[in-house]
Amino acid sequence: MLQLQALRQNTQAVKDRLAIKNFKNIEWIDEIIAMDDERKRLQLDSDTAQSKINAASKEIGQLMAKGQREEAETKKQEVVSYKSLLQPIAEKLEQVEKELNDKLVLLPNLPAAIVPAGKTPADNVVVREGGNKPSLSKDAVPHWDLIKKYDIVDFETGAKITGSGFALYKGQGAKLQRALSHYFLDFNTAAGYTEYLPPLMVNEATAYGTGQLPDKEGQMYYMPEDNFYMIPTSEVPVTNIYRDEIVKEESLPIKMTAFSSCFRREAGSFGKDVRGLNRVHQFDKVEIVQLVHPDKSYDTLDEMVQHVEKLLNSLELPYRILRLCGGDMSFASAITYDFEVFSAAQEKWLEVSSVSNFETFQTNRMKIRFKDSDGKTKLVHSLNGSSLALPRIMACLLENNQEADKINLPAALHPYFGAAFIS
RNA sequence: GGAGAGAUGGCAGAGCGGUUUAAUGCGGCGGUCUUGAAAACCGUUGACCCAAAAGGUCCGGGGGUUCGAAUCCCUCUCUCUCCGCCA
Incomplete structure:
Protein backbone atom coordinates (compact mmCIF):
# COMPACT_ATOMS: atom_id res chain seq x y z
CA MET A 1 0.00 0.00 0.00
CA LEU A 2 1.29 3.41 -0.93
CA GLN A 3 1.75 5.97 1.81
CA LEU A 4 -0.84 8.73 1.78
CA GLN A 5 1.81 11.23 2.71
CA ALA A 6 3.73 10.44 -0.48
CA LEU A 7 0.56 10.90 -2.54
CA ARG A 8 -0.02 14.29 -1.01
CA GLN A 9 3.55 15.52 -1.23
CA ASN A 10 4.52 14.20 -4.66
CA THR A 11 1.20 14.02 -6.38
CA GLN A 12 2.41 14.55 -9.92
CA ALA A 13 5.37 12.19 -9.54
CA VAL A 14 3.07 9.47 -8.21
CA LYS A 15 0.80 9.87 -11.23
CA ASP A 16 3.74 9.70 -13.63
CA ARG A 17 5.14 6.60 -11.96
CA LEU A 18 1.78 4.82 -11.94
CA ALA A 19 1.48 5.51 -15.65
CA ILE A 20 4.71 3.54 -16.19
CA LYS A 21 3.02 0.64 -14.48
CA ASN A 22 0.11 1.03 -16.89
CA PHE A 23 -2.26 1.87 -14.08
CA LYS A 24 -5.51 2.99 -15.66
CA ASN A 25 -7.27 5.00 -12.94
CA ILE A 26 -4.85 7.87 -12.46
CA GLU A 27 -7.74 10.12 -11.43
CA TRP A 28 -8.01 8.06 -8.26
CA ILE A 29 -5.05 9.96 -6.87
CA ASP A 30 -6.92 13.26 -6.76
CA GLU A 31 -10.02 11.50 -5.49
CA ILE A 32 -8.06 9.89 -2.67
CA ILE A 33 -6.51 13.20 -1.65
CA ALA A 34 -9.95 14.84 -1.63
CA MET A 35 -11.29 12.01 0.53
CA ASP A 36 -8.38 12.44 2.88
CA ASP A 37 -9.12 16.15 3.21
CA GLU A 38 -12.67 15.30 4.12
CA ARG A 39 -11.49 12.65 6.52
CA LYS A 40 -9.34 15.18 8.36
CA ARG A 41 -12.22 17.62 8.70
CA LEU A 42 -14.51 14.91 10.04
CA GLN A 43 -11.84 13.64 12.37
CA LEU A 44 -11.47 17.09 13.89
CA ASP A 45 -15.24 17.49 14.34
CA SER A 46 -15.49 14.05 15.82
CA ASP A 47 -12.64 14.64 18.25
CA ARG A 69 -28.05 13.71 41.80
CA GLU A 70 -30.16 16.39 40.20
CA GLU A 71 -27.22 18.24 38.72
CA ALA A 72 -25.93 14.92 37.46
CA GLU A 73 -29.22 14.20 35.69
CA THR A 74 -29.07 17.58 33.97
CA LYS A 75 -25.56 16.84 32.80
CA LYS A 76 -26.68 13.50 31.45
CA GLN A 77 -29.17 15.22 29.18
CA GLU A 78 -26.39 17.46 27.98
CA VAL A 79 -24.26 14.47 27.04
CA VAL A 80 -27.17 12.90 25.20
CA SER A 81 -27.42 15.98 23.01
CA TYR A 82 -23.67 15.95 22.33
CA LYS A 83 -23.96 12.33 21.32
CA SER A 84 -26.71 13.00 18.84
CA LEU A 85 -24.38 15.54 17.26
CA LEU A 86 -21.50 13.12 17.19
CA GLN A 87 -23.32 10.17 15.70
CA PRO A 88 -23.78 11.42 12.11
CA ILE A 89 -20.20 12.69 12.07
CA ALA A 90 -18.85 9.36 13.27
CA GLU A 91 -20.87 7.47 10.68
CA LYS A 92 -19.70 9.73 7.89
CA LEU A 93 -16.12 9.44 9.09
CA GLU A 94 -16.26 5.68 9.08
CA GLN A 95 -17.71 5.67 5.59
CA VAL A 96 -15.10 8.06 4.21
CA GLU A 97 -12.30 6.09 5.84
CA LYS A 98 -13.53 2.89 4.28
CA GLU A 99 -13.93 4.36 0.81
CA LEU A 100 -10.50 5.93 1.05
CA ASN A 101 -8.87 2.73 2.16
CA ASP A 102 -10.65 0.59 -0.43
CA LYS A 103 -9.22 2.74 -3.17
CA LEU A 104 -5.77 3.22 -1.67
CA VAL A 105 -5.33 -0.51 -1.32
CA LEU A 106 -5.89 -1.00 -5.05
CA LEU A 107 -3.08 1.32 -6.09
CA PRO A 108 -0.06 -0.70 -7.24
CA ASN A 109 3.41 0.09 -5.99
CA LEU A 110 5.38 2.81 -7.77
CA PRO A 111 8.07 1.48 -10.09
CA ALA A 112 11.62 2.57 -9.27
CA ALA A 113 13.29 5.18 -11.48
CA ILE A 114 15.29 2.66 -13.52
CA VAL A 115 12.28 0.48 -14.38
CA PRO A 116 11.79 0.58 -18.14
CA ALA A 117 8.45 1.64 -19.57
CA GLY A 118 6.57 -1.02 -21.47
CA LYS A 119 3.50 -3.16 -21.54
CA THR A 120 4.49 -6.76 -22.31
CA PRO A 121 7.32 -9.19 -21.62
CA ALA A 122 8.79 -8.10 -24.96
CA ASP A 123 9.65 -4.77 -23.31
CA ASN A 124 11.74 -6.33 -20.56
CA VAL A 125 15.43 -5.52 -20.67
CA VAL A 126 18.08 -8.22 -20.68
CA VAL A 127 20.64 -7.12 -18.10
CA ARG A 128 23.11 -9.91 -18.68
CA GLU A 129 23.47 -13.54 -19.66
CA GLY A 130 25.62 -16.25 -18.17
CA GLY A 131 26.49 -19.91 -18.54
CA ASN A 132 26.74 -21.76 -21.83
CA LYS A 133 23.96 -23.17 -23.93
CA PRO A 134 24.68 -26.82 -24.63
CA SER A 135 24.86 -28.18 -28.15
CA LEU A 136 22.46 -31.07 -28.03
CA SER A 137 22.50 -34.01 -30.39
CA LYS A 138 19.78 -34.37 -33.00
CA ASP A 139 18.11 -37.02 -30.85
CA ALA A 140 17.62 -34.68 -27.90
CA VAL A 141 14.06 -34.55 -26.58
CA PRO A 142 12.12 -32.23 -24.28
CA HIS A 143 11.85 -33.03 -20.59
CA TRP A 144 8.29 -34.37 -20.87
CA ASP A 145 9.73 -37.22 -22.87
CA LEU A 146 12.73 -37.65 -20.58
CA ILE A 147 10.60 -37.99 -17.45
CA LYS A 148 8.82 -40.91 -19.11
CA LYS A 149 11.97 -42.48 -20.39
CA LEU A 176 16.28 -35.05 -7.26
CA GLN A 177 13.62 -32.77 -5.79
CA ARG A 178 14.89 -33.58 -2.33
CA ALA A 179 18.49 -32.99 -3.41
CA LEU A 180 17.66 -29.63 -4.99
CA SER A 181 15.72 -28.33 -2.01
CA HIS A 182 18.43 -29.37 0.43
CA TYR A 183 21.14 -27.88 -1.71
CA PHE A 184 19.28 -24.57 -2.10
CA LEU A 185 18.57 -24.29 1.61
CA ASP A 186 22.19 -25.02 2.50
CA PHE A 187 23.34 -22.46 -0.04
CA ASN A 188 21.06 -19.83 1.51
CA THR A 189 21.81 -20.56 5.15
CA ALA A 190 25.54 -20.43 4.34
CA ALA A 191 24.90 -16.84 3.22
CA GLY A 192 23.36 -15.95 6.57
CA TYR A 193 19.67 -16.65 5.96
CA THR A 194 17.73 -18.25 8.82
CA GLU A 195 15.80 -21.33 7.75
CA TYR A 196 12.05 -21.53 8.31
CA ALA A 205 -4.65 -10.87 7.26
CA THR A 206 -1.50 -12.65 6.13
CA ALA A 207 -2.60 -12.84 2.50
CA TYR A 208 -3.45 -9.16 2.66
CA GLY A 209 -0.08 -8.27 4.16
CA THR A 210 2.01 -9.28 1.18
CA GLY A 211 -0.49 -7.98 -1.36
CA GLN A 212 -2.31 -11.15 -2.49
CA LEU A 213 -5.59 -9.80 -1.20
CA PRO A 214 -7.85 -8.10 -2.00
CA ASP A 215 -6.98 -8.27 -5.67
CA LYS A 216 -5.77 -11.78 -6.43
CA GLU A 217 -7.90 -14.20 -4.51
CA GLY A 218 -8.70 -15.94 -7.78
CA GLN A 219 -5.10 -17.10 -8.03
CA MET A 220 -5.10 -18.86 -4.68
CA TYR A 221 -6.78 -22.06 -3.57
CA TYR A 222 -9.25 -21.24 -0.84
CA MET A 223 -10.69 -23.24 2.07
CA PRO A 224 -14.07 -21.66 2.74
CA GLU A 225 -14.80 -23.61 5.93
CA ASP A 226 -11.78 -22.14 7.68
CA ASN A 227 -11.24 -19.02 5.59
CA PHE A 228 -7.67 -20.09 4.77
CA TYR A 229 -5.72 -19.69 1.56
CA MET A 230 -3.10 -22.12 0.23
CA ILE A 231 0.10 -20.16 -0.16
CA PRO A 232 1.20 -19.28 -3.71
CA THR A 233 4.75 -18.80 -2.38
CA SER A 234 6.40 -18.95 1.04
CA GLU A 235 7.02 -15.22 0.68
CA VAL A 236 3.51 -14.86 2.09
CA PRO A 237 3.90 -16.62 5.47
CA VAL A 238 7.58 -15.75 5.87
CA THR A 239 7.28 -11.99 5.32
CA ASN A 240 4.33 -11.96 7.72
CA ILE A 241 6.43 -13.38 10.55
CA TYR A 242 7.18 -9.79 11.57
CA ARG A 243 3.74 -8.35 10.89
CA ASP A 244 2.70 -5.70 13.45
CA GLU A 245 6.13 -5.58 15.01
CA ILE A 246 8.57 -2.78 15.67
CA VAL A 247 11.99 -4.38 15.38
CA LYS A 248 15.24 -3.07 16.77
CA GLU A 249 17.29 -1.19 14.19
CA GLU A 250 20.34 -3.30 15.02
CA SER A 251 18.44 -6.49 14.20
CA LEU A 252 18.32 -5.41 10.54
CA PRO A 253 18.81 -6.89 8.05
CA ILE A 254 16.56 -9.83 8.85
CA LYS A 255 17.37 -12.61 6.38
CA MET A 256 15.04 -15.57 6.06
CA THR A 257 14.81 -18.57 3.77
CA ALA A 258 12.14 -21.23 3.47
CA PHE A 259 11.33 -24.31 1.48
CA GLY A 271 -3.21 -23.12 -23.44
CA VAL A 289 13.20 -12.85 2.10
CA GLN A 290 14.88 -9.84 3.66
CA LEU A 291 13.64 -7.02 5.86
CA VAL A 292 16.13 -4.18 5.71
CA HIS A 293 16.82 -0.57 6.58
CA PRO A 294 15.23 1.68 3.92
CA ASP A 295 18.60 3.21 3.02
CA LYS A 296 20.04 -0.20 2.23
CA SER A 297 17.35 -1.92 0.20
CA TYR A 298 18.84 -1.30 -3.22
CA ASP A 299 22.22 -2.62 -2.09
CA THR A 300 20.36 -5.62 -0.72
CA LEU A 301 18.59 -6.07 -4.03
CA ASP A 302 21.95 -6.27 -5.80
CA GLU A 303 23.23 -8.66 -3.19
CA MET A 304 20.22 -10.94 -3.66
CA VAL A 305 20.56 -10.85 -7.44
CA GLN A 306 24.19 -11.85 -7.11
CA HIS A 307 23.28 -14.58 -4.66
CA VAL A 308 20.79 -16.17 -7.06
CA GLU A 309 23.20 -15.75 -9.94
CA LYS A 310 25.90 -17.59 -8.00
CA LEU A 311 23.47 -20.39 -7.32
CA LEU A 312 22.58 -20.72 -10.99
CA ASN A 313 26.24 -20.70 -11.92
CA SER A 314 26.85 -23.54 -9.50
CA LEU A 315 24.16 -25.52 -11.31
CA GLU A 316 26.01 -24.88 -14.59
CA LEU A 317 22.87 -23.71 -16.35
CA PRO A 318 22.64 -21.05 -19.09
CA TYR A 319 20.66 -18.13 -17.72
CA ARG A 320 19.76 -14.54 -18.35
CA ILE A 321 18.66 -11.76 -16.04
CA LEU A 322 15.84 -9.43 -17.08
CA ARG A 323 14.82 -6.13 -15.63
CA LEU A 324 11.06 -6.21 -15.94
CA CYS A 325 9.23 -3.35 -17.58
CA GLY A 326 6.50 -1.47 -15.71
CA GLY A 327 3.70 -3.40 -17.36
CA ASP A 328 5.11 -6.85 -16.56
CA PHE A 342 17.46 -21.84 -21.15
CA SER A 343 15.76 -25.16 -21.57
CA ALA A 344 17.70 -26.42 -24.54
CA ALA A 345 15.44 -29.09 -26.01
CA GLN A 346 12.28 -26.99 -26.04
CA GLU A 347 14.50 -23.99 -26.87
CA LYS A 348 12.72 -21.82 -24.37
CA TRP A 349 13.65 -19.48 -21.56
CA LEU A 350 11.94 -20.54 -18.33
CA GLU A 351 11.54 -18.21 -15.35
CA VAL A 352 13.07 -19.78 -12.26
CA SER A 353 13.46 -16.80 -10.00
CA SER A 354 12.07 -13.35 -9.52
CA VAL A 355 13.91 -10.99 -7.19
CA SER A 356 12.03 -7.87 -6.11
CA ASN A 357 12.27 -4.88 -3.85
CA PHE A 358 8.88 -3.90 -2.45
CA GLU A 359 10.25 -0.91 -0.53
CA THR A 360 7.50 0.00 1.98
CA PHE A 361 4.58 -1.33 -0.05
CA GLN A 362 4.23 -4.58 1.89
CA THR A 363 5.57 -3.32 5.21
CA ASN A 364 3.06 -0.47 5.22
CA ARG A 365 0.30 -3.06 5.04
CA MET A 366 1.95 -5.25 7.63
CA LYS A 367 3.16 -2.40 9.84
CA ILE A 368 6.69 -3.78 10.07
CA ARG A 369 8.69 -0.92 11.50
CA PHE A 370 11.89 -0.02 13.31
CA LYS A 371 13.01 2.89 15.45
CA ASP A 372 15.75 4.94 13.86
CA SER A 373 18.55 6.69 15.76
CA ASP A 374 16.33 9.75 16.34
CA GLY A 375 13.71 7.57 17.98
CA LYS A 376 11.38 7.91 15.01
CA THR A 377 9.29 4.92 14.00
CA LYS A 378 9.76 4.08 10.33
CA LEU A 379 8.76 1.32 7.94
CA VAL A 380 11.42 -1.20 6.92
CA HIS A 381 11.81 -2.30 3.31
CA ASP A 405 21.39 -43.36 -21.83
CA LYS A 406 21.76 -40.99 -18.88
CA ILE A 407 21.36 -37.46 -17.62
CA ASN A 408 24.42 -35.87 -16.04
CA LEU A 409 24.03 -33.73 -12.97
CA PRO A 410 26.21 -30.75 -11.99
CA ALA A 411 28.93 -31.48 -9.43
CA ALA A 412 27.26 -29.32 -6.78
CA LEU A 413 24.36 -31.77 -6.63
CA HIS A 414 26.35 -35.01 -6.46
CA PRO A 415 26.64 -35.14 -2.67
CA TYR A 416 22.94 -34.35 -2.32
CA PHE A 417 21.73 -36.72 -5.00
CA GLY A 418 24.16 -39.48 -4.09
CA ALA A 419 25.11 -40.02 -7.73
CA ALA A 420 26.52 -38.10 -10.68
CA PHE A 421 23.72 -38.85 -13.10
CA ILE A 422 20.20 -40.17 -13.61
CA SER A 423 19.98 -43.41 -15.55
C1' G B 1 -15.45 -32.51 19.10
C1' G B 2 -16.94 -31.83 24.81
C1' A B 3 -15.98 -29.20 29.73
C1' G B 4 -13.45 -25.34 32.21
C1' A B 5 -9.94 -21.13 32.68
C1' G B 6 -7.73 -17.08 30.39
C1' A B 7 -5.98 -12.89 26.65
C1' U B 8 -3.89 -5.85 30.02
C1' G B 9 2.25 -1.49 27.78
C1' G B 10 9.17 -4.98 25.57
C1' C B 11 8.19 -8.86 29.61
C1' A B 12 5.72 -10.13 34.30
C1' G B 13 1.39 -8.60 36.67
C1' A B 14 -2.73 -5.52 39.48
C1' G B 15 -7.24 -3.26 38.29
C1' C B 16 -13.44 -6.05 37.53
C1' G B 17 -18.53 0.54 36.19
C1' G B 18 -16.55 7.11 37.51
C1' U B 19 -8.89 10.91 40.51
C1' U B 20 -6.54 4.71 35.34
C1' U B 21 -4.15 10.86 32.13
C1' A B 22 -3.41 1.71 33.34
C1' A B 23 -0.72 0.52 39.89
C1' U B 24 3.68 -2.23 40.89
C1' G B 25 7.99 -5.08 39.50
C1' C B 26 11.59 -6.40 35.71
C1' G B 27 13.93 -4.78 31.40
C1' G B 28 15.47 -0.28 28.40
C1' C B 29 17.27 4.87 28.42
C1' G B 30 19.36 9.27 31.14
C1' G B 31 21.60 11.04 35.67
C1' U B 32 24.02 10.98 40.80
C1' C B 33 27.96 8.23 43.06
C1' U B 34 32.73 5.66 41.10
C1' U B 35 39.42 5.61 38.26
C1' G B 36 35.88 2.34 35.55
C1' A B 37 31.96 -1.04 36.41
C1' A B 38 28.36 -3.19 39.67
C1' A B 39 25.06 -2.01 43.56
C1' A B 40 22.15 1.84 45.50
C1' C B 41 19.35 6.20 44.65
C1' C B 42 16.76 9.87 41.34
C1' G B 43 14.41 10.65 36.79
C1' U B 44 12.49 8.71 32.26
C1' U B 45 10.22 4.96 29.27
C1' G B 46 4.19 2.42 24.09
C1' A B 47 1.48 2.86 19.39
C1' C B 48 -1.95 5.49 16.12
C1' C B 49 -4.91 10.08 13.89
C1' C B 50 -3.78 15.45 13.43
C1' A B 51 1.44 20.18 9.97
C1' A B 52 1.64 21.23 15.20
C1' A B 53 -0.73 22.64 19.71
C1' A B 54 -5.22 21.37 21.75
C1' G B 55 -7.88 17.12 21.27
C1' G B 56 -8.97 12.13 20.11
C1' U B 57 -8.21 6.60 19.57
C1' C B 58 -5.91 1.94 21.38
C1' C B 59 -6.32 -3.09 27.69
C1' G B 60 -6.94 -10.03 21.70
C1' G B 61 -10.80 -8.67 17.09
C1' G B 62 -15.93 -7.10 16.22
C1' G B 63 -20.71 -5.62 18.19
C1' G B 64 -23.92 -4.08 22.41
C1' U B 65 -25.61 -1.90 27.43
C1' U B 66 -24.48 3.00 29.98
C1' C B 67 -24.13 9.96 30.90
C1' G B 68 -19.43 7.04 31.54
C1' A B 69 -16.49 0.33 30.01
C1' A B 70 -9.92 -2.58 30.78
C1' U B 71 -14.14 -3.57 34.14
C1' C B 72 -21.05 -5.73 32.42
C1' C B 73 -23.46 -8.53 27.98
C1' C B 74 -23.08 -11.00 22.97
C1' U B 75 -19.87 -12.93 19.28
C1' C B 76 -15.36 -14.38 16.88
C1' U B 77 -10.13 -15.64 17.19
C1' C B 78 -6.17 -17.44 19.93
C1' U B 79 -3.72 -19.67 24.47
C1' C B 80 -3.79 -23.04 28.70
C1' U B 81 -5.92 -27.46 31.63
C1' C B 82 -8.86 -31.95 31.46
C1' C B 83 -11.66 -35.57 28.38
C1' G B 84 -12.49 -37.74 23.42
C1' C B 85 -10.39 -38.68 18.52
C1' C B 86 -5.90 -38.92 15.83
C1' A B 87 -0.24 -39.00 12.43
Missing part, protein backbone atom coordinates in the same frame (compact mmCIF):
# COMPACT_ATOMS: atom_id res chain seq x y z
CA THR A 48 -14.14 17.92 19.40
CA ALA A 49 -17.52 16.33 20.08
CA GLN A 50 -15.94 13.38 21.83
CA SER A 51 -13.90 15.71 23.97
CA LYS A 52 -17.07 17.44 25.22
CA ILE A 53 -18.68 14.11 25.99
CA ASN A 54 -15.64 12.95 27.93
CA ALA A 55 -15.46 16.12 29.98
CA ALA A 56 -19.18 16.07 30.80
CA SER A 57 -19.09 12.38 31.73
CA LYS A 58 -16.27 13.07 34.10
CA GLU A 59 -18.27 15.85 35.73
CA ILE A 60 -21.20 13.49 36.18
CA GLY A 61 -18.95 11.13 38.04
CA GLN A 62 -17.82 13.92 40.35
CA LEU A 63 -21.39 15.15 40.95
CA MET A 64 -22.52 11.62 41.76
CA ALA A 65 -19.66 11.26 44.22
CA LYS A 66 -20.82 14.40 45.97
CA GLY A 67 -24.39 13.14 45.96
CA GLN A 68 -25.66 15.93 43.70
CA TYR A 150 13.52 -42.56 -16.91
CA ASP A 151 10.14 -42.90 -15.13
CA ILE A 152 10.79 -40.03 -12.73
CA VAL A 153 7.68 -37.81 -13.00
CA ASP A 154 4.22 -39.18 -13.68
CA PHE A 155 1.62 -36.59 -14.69
CA GLU A 156 -1.05 -39.13 -15.63
CA THR A 157 -1.16 -40.57 -12.14
CA GLY A 158 -0.95 -37.08 -10.66
CA ALA A 159 -4.04 -36.18 -12.66
CA LYS A 160 -5.75 -39.35 -11.49
CA ILE A 161 -5.04 -38.55 -7.86
CA THR A 162 -5.84 -34.86 -8.02
CA GLY A 163 -6.18 -33.26 -11.41
CA SER A 164 -4.32 -31.81 -14.35
CA GLY A 165 -1.15 -29.98 -13.40
CA PHE A 166 -0.31 -32.01 -10.32
CA ALA A 167 2.94 -33.91 -10.69
CA LEU A 168 3.77 -37.22 -9.06
CA TYR A 169 7.53 -37.46 -8.63
CA LYS A 170 8.93 -40.94 -8.43
CA GLY A 171 12.22 -42.66 -7.67
CA GLN A 172 15.17 -40.63 -8.91
CA GLY A 173 12.77 -37.78 -9.74
CA ALA A 174 11.58 -37.55 -6.14
CA LYS A 175 15.13 -37.81 -4.93
CA LEU A 197 9.44 -24.14 7.49
CA PRO A 198 6.18 -22.18 7.38
CA PRO A 199 2.49 -23.15 7.34
CA LEU A 200 1.19 -23.81 3.83
CA MET A 201 -2.16 -22.20 4.51
CA VAL A 202 -2.59 -18.64 5.66
CA ASN A 203 -5.40 -16.49 6.97
CA GLU A 204 -6.81 -13.37 5.38
CA SER A 260 7.66 -24.83 0.71
CA SER A 261 5.26 -26.26 -1.74
CA CYS A 262 3.44 -23.53 -3.62
CA PHE A 263 -0.12 -23.68 -4.91
CA ARG A 264 -1.42 -21.67 -7.82
CA ARG A 265 -4.73 -21.98 -9.59
CA GLU A 266 -3.22 -20.39 -12.71
CA ALA A 267 -6.71 -19.36 -13.74
CA GLY A 268 -6.75 -18.00 -17.26
CA SER A 269 -3.20 -18.95 -18.13
CA PHE A 270 -3.87 -22.22 -19.87
CA LYS A 272 0.38 -21.94 -23.69
CA ASP A 273 3.59 -23.08 -22.09
CA VAL A 274 1.89 -25.54 -19.83
CA ARG A 275 3.51 -28.76 -21.00
CA GLY A 276 5.38 -30.94 -18.60
CA LEU A 277 6.96 -29.10 -15.71
CA ASN A 278 6.70 -25.67 -17.30
CA ARG A 279 3.57 -24.66 -15.41
CA VAL A 280 1.91 -26.70 -12.69
CA HIS A 281 -0.59 -26.07 -9.89
CA GLN A 282 1.65 -27.33 -7.13
CA PHE A 283 5.39 -26.98 -7.11
CA ASP A 284 8.25 -26.67 -4.66
CA LYS A 285 10.35 -23.61 -4.20
CA VAL A 286 12.99 -22.24 -1.87
CA GLU A 287 12.53 -18.56 -1.17
CA ILE A 288 14.71 -15.85 0.33
CA MET A 329 5.88 -6.22 -12.90
CA SER A 330 3.73 -7.49 -10.08
CA PHE A 331 1.29 -5.28 -8.22
CA ALA A 332 3.43 -4.93 -5.09
CA SER A 333 6.88 -4.62 -6.61
CA ALA A 334 8.97 -1.45 -7.08
CA ILE A 335 11.53 -3.26 -9.19
CA THR A 336 11.90 -6.85 -10.29
CA TYR A 337 14.66 -8.90 -11.85
CA ASP A 338 13.58 -12.15 -13.41
CA PHE A 339 15.99 -15.02 -13.86
CA GLU A 340 15.38 -17.36 -16.76
CA VAL A 341 17.21 -20.55 -17.61
CA SER A 382 10.98 -5.84 2.26
CA LEU A 383 12.55 -7.86 -0.55
CA ASN A 384 12.28 -11.39 -1.74
CA GLY A 385 13.42 -13.75 -4.42
CA SER A 386 13.28 -17.37 -5.39
CA SER A 387 16.36 -19.43 -4.87
CA LEU A 388 15.05 -21.36 -6.62
CA ALA A 389 11.83 -22.76 -8.10
CA LEU A 390 12.38 -26.49 -8.52
CA PRO A 391 10.36 -27.84 -11.46
CA ARG A 392 11.77 -25.61 -14.15
CA ILE A 393 15.28 -26.09 -12.83
CA MET A 394 14.64 -29.81 -13.11
CA ALA A 395 13.28 -29.45 -16.64
CA CYS A 396 16.36 -27.56 -17.65
CA LEU A 397 18.79 -29.95 -15.95
CA LEU A 398 17.15 -32.87 -17.70
CA GLU A 399 17.08 -31.34 -21.14
CA ASN A 400 20.46 -29.67 -21.14
CA ASN A 401 22.43 -32.57 -19.72
CA GLN A 402 20.84 -35.47 -21.56
CA GLU A 403 22.94 -38.13 -23.20
CA ALA A 404 21.88 -41.29 -24.98
